[in-house]
Amino acid sequence: MRADILVLPGDGIGPEVTAAAVTVLRTIAERRGHEFTFTERLIGGAAIDATGEPLPADTLAAAKKADAVLLGAVGGPKWSDPQAKVRPEQGLLAIRKALGLFANLRPVQPHPVAFSASPIKPHLLQGVDLIVVRELTGGIYFGEKTRTADSASDLCTYSVGEIERVIRHACHLAMTRSRRVTSVDKANVLETSRLWREVASRIVRDEFPEIELENQLVDSMAMHLLARPREYDVIVTENMFGDILTDEASMLAGSLGLLPSASLGEGRVGLYEPIHGSAPDIAGKGIANPYAAILSVALLLRHSLGLDDEANCIEQAVASALAAGNLTADLAGGTSAIGTQAATRAVIDHFPLPCQVAELRD
Ligand SMILES: NC(=O)C1=CN([C@@H]2O[C@H](COP(=O)(O)OP(=O)(O)OC[C@H]3O[C@@H](n4cnc5c(N)ncnc54)[C@H](O)[C@@H]3O)[C@@H](O)[C@H]2O)C=CC1
Numbered sequence: 001m002r003a004d005i006l007v008l009p010g011d012g013i014g015p016e017v018t019a020a021a022v023t024v025l026r027t028i029a030e031r032r033g034h035e036f037t038f039t040e041r042l043i044g045g046a047a048i049d050a051t052g053e054p055l056p057a058d059t060l061a062a063a064k065k066a067d068a069v070l071l072g073a074v075g076g077p078k079w080s081d082p083q084a085k086v087r088p089e090q091g092l093l094a095i096r097k098a099l100g101l102f103a104n105l106r107p108v109q110p111h112p113v114a115f116s117a118s119p120i121k122p123h124l125l126q127g128v129d130l131i132v133v134r135e136l137t138g139g140i141y142f143g144e145k146t147r148t149a150d151s152a153s154d155l156c157t158y159s160v161g162e163i164e165r166v167i168r169h170a171c172h173l174a175m176t177r178s179r180r181v182t183s184v185d186k187a188n189v190l191e192t193s194r195l196w197r198e199v200a201s202r203i204v205r206d207e208f209p210e211i212e213l214e215n216q217l218v219d220s221m222a223m224h225l226l227a228r229p230r231e232y233d234v235i236v237t238e239n240m241f242g243d244i245l246t247d248e249a250s251m252l253a254g255s256l257g258l259l260p261s262a263s264l265g266e267g268r269v270g271l272y273e274p275i276h277g278s279a280p281d282i283a284g285k286g287i288a289n290p291y292a293a294i295l296s297v298a299l300l301l302r303h304s305l306g307l308d309d310e311a312n313c314i315e316q317a318v319a320s321a322l323a324a325g326n327l328t329a330d331l332a333g334g335t336s337a338i339g340t341q342a343a344t345r346a347v348i349d350h351f352p353l354p355c356q357v358a359e360l361r362d
Pocket residue numbers: 013017072073074075076077089092256257258273274275276277278279280281282287288289290292330
C-alpha cells in the first residue's frame with residue numbers, strides 16, 4: 001500500500017517521540033512491502049517562531065492532502081507568557097477543528113510490567129481495558145473568550161448535533177466491545193451537561209437498544225476510575241472532562257508516556273498523537289518514553305490505512321518490549337532505565353514473526 005503521512009513534530013519532546021514513531025513506521029513499511037512517504041511541517045511553538053502563526057496555512061493544506069497526520073506535542077514555557085497574543089496550543093485546537101476531528105479515542109490497557117510504576121494497587125489494574133471517547137471540537141476550549149483587567153470568561157457551548165455524533169461514535173465502538181457505555185457529565189450543575197445527558201440517553205434508547213448506558217457525574221467518575229477501573233469499558237465525555245480524565249487514567253497504565261490517541265471525524269484524514277504534552281522538563285535529554293507515540297502509529301495503521309495486521313504487530317511488539325524490561329525513566333527509576341532510542345530499537349527487535357517478512361506487495 002502507498003500512503004502519504006504528514007508528520008508534525010511540534011515542540012519539546014514532540015520531535016523526539018515522533019522520530020521514534022516514524023522509525024517504527026518506516027521499518028514496518030519496509031518489512032511488509034508498503035510505500036509510505038513522510039512530509040514534515042511546522043505546528044505550535046516551532047511554527048510561531050518561524051512564521052508567527054501556530055498553524056501555518058501550508059501545514060493545514062498538507063494535512064488536508066495527507067492520508068494521515070502524526071503529531072508530537074505543542075507548547076512550552078517559551079510561549080507561555082500570559083500576555084502572549086498567539087499560543088502553540090491554538091495551533092493544535094485549530095487543526096483538530098479544521099479537520100473536523102470530533103472523536104478522540106484514548107485507549108487504556110495497563111501492562112503488568114508497568115503495574116509497579118502505577119500508584120494504584122496491582123489487583124485493581126489486572127484486566128483493565130477501557131477506552132475514553134473524548135469529544136474534541138466543542139465545549140469550553142472553543143467557546144468565546146473574554147478578558148478585562150479584573151475578569152475573564154470562557155464560554156462552554158454544545159449543540160445537539162455535536163453531542164449526537166460523538167455519542168453515536170462511542171456506541172458503534174461499544175457494539176464491537178462489551179456493549180456498555182458510561183457517559184460522563186456534570187448534569188447537576190451545567191446546562192451543557194444536561195443537554196449532553198438528554199441526548200446520550202435518547203441516542204442509546206432509540207438507536208442502540210442493546211447498549212447498557214450509565215450516566216456518571218465527572219467528579220465521582222474521577223474517583224471510580226482509580227478505585228474500580230476494571231468495571232469500565234467505553235467512556236464517552238465532553239472535551240475538557242475527557243482531557244482531564246485521561247491524564248488521570250494514564251496513572252492506571254503507569255505513565256503519560258504510554259497512552260496513544262486517534263482523533264477521527266467524518267472526513268478522510270485522521271490525526272494521531274500521544275496524549276501527553278511537550279514535557280519541557282525532560283525535552284532534549286533523549287529520555288522521553290516513545291511508546292505512546294509508537295502506539296499512536298499503530299492506531300494510524302488501523303484507523304486510517306486499514307492495516308490491522310501491522311497495527312497488531314506494533315502493539316504486540318510494544319507489549320513484548322515492555323515485558324522484556326525495556327523501561328524508560330518514567331517507568332523505571334535509577335540506572336536500569338533506557339532512553340528513547342533504545343526503547344524504539346526494542347520495539348523493532350520485538351516485532352512478532354509475521355512482521356519480519358515482506359508479504360505480497362500491492
Ligand atoms: N497534545 C499536546 O500537544 C499537549 C500539549 N500540552 C502542552 O505541553 C506543555 C507541558 O504541559 P504539562 O502540563 O507539563 O504536561 P506534559 O504532558 O507535557 O508533562 C507532564 C509530566 O509528564 C511527563 N511526561 C509527559 N510525557 C512523557 C513521556 N513521553 N515520557 C516521559 N515523561 C513524560 C513530563 O516529563 C511531565 O513531568 C504545555 O505547554 C501544555 O500546554 C499538554 C498536553 C497536551
